[in-house]
Amino acid sequence: MAHNINFNERTGRYSFFSVQQKAWHDLGQIVEEYPTSGEAIEQAGLDYEVVKSPLFTKGSGVIETADGIEIGNSELEVPNYFANIRTDNNAVLGVVGKDYHIVQNREAFNFFDSIVGGGEGILYETAGVLGKGERIFITAKLPGYIRVGNGDDITEKYIFLTTSHDGSGSITAAFTPIRVVCQNTLNASLRNMTNVVRIKHTSGAKQRIENAHKIMGLANTLSDQLEDIFNEWAKVKATDQEVRKLIQLALCPNREALGHIKKGAEDELSTVFKNTVEDAFAYAMVSDSQQTETTKGTLFGAYNAVTGYFQNVRNYRNDEAKLQSIVMGGTAKSKSQKAFDLCTAFALDGAETLNLN
Known part of the structure; x- marks a missing residue:
């Protein structure tokens, strides 16, 4: 499923x-x-609810009993390991160690x-x-x-x-x-x-x-800083060429591709990567959310083009893969971080950040 x-x-x-x-x-x-x-x-x-249950395995071979030696199977407890079990249907969810809480x-x-x-x-x-x-x-x-x-x-x-x-x-x-x-x-x-x-x-x-509650403090600090940053980015103009270059650098898969981008040798880039860049750039140009006063032709819009591509355009194997990529530290999150860093540098140093000059 x-x-x-x-x-x-x-x-x-x-x-x-x-x-x-x-x-x-x-x-x-x-x-x-x-x-x-x-x-x-x-x-x-x-x-x-979930409970830890002792873990057992089957042993076989020679077994010493009070009546002598027998050949057969025995049930052996696995030391220091337990099965986590759902109490409502007895489904085994995984194997954990003794210190697992x-x-x-x-x-x-x-x-x-x-x-x-x-x-x-x-x-x-x-x-x-x-x-x-x-x-x-x-x-x-x-x-x-x-x-x-x-x-x-x-x-x-x-x-x-x-x-x-x-x-x-x-x-x-x-x-x-x-x-x-x-x-x-x-x-x-x-x-x-x-x-x-x-x-x-x-x-x-x-x-x-x-x-x-400490996390709430962190969330408020983050959101306050993000609001200031995003409002500044909404005032910074970015040409279509600059938006495309920022997308290209943010989505760059490896150092080899980065070298080709810096040399202007786009013919050396893979077809998959070029198609990804074009899809994200198309989203930046035509998406309704990219046509507002704060996003159209702005640095904030360029950043949203990258995050929006992963959320609204890219195809995923399944929804769990999408969740992993966007929220749990996967590709989408790392590329969004790269876009954030590039936009931060662009706001300070302008087009030099993108090697356009």
């Missing part, structure tokens, strides 16, 4: 909910009103509820379960906005959290602003600052989640 959204046989529903509009796929529950954390847990099929789905919501005290102001947008239940994700809208220009260009502030029950990764939370006019995810990581927090599944993980 390409979308990898869990189908809960007990309820007969897909384990996903979204407020008002479908996201990523056409499955799950679409609700009209923002739910409480308890309602979100139920609507998204997150109302199950389970953070239940309900406890993951404490991250959000503790940000502004009891969840006041937190609006749960989406949540869901992937695979058999080994990974969950939650997206919540925070109070306030990032406003660019005269205020018509609004970016809402979101925090995204995902965690796994199979031992494959940490509890991860990221501040993610989304541009409302085009639903464009802007994953801007500011220099000398992180917008991603990772908590290992070890002793004390639950307490660290409940101290998440």
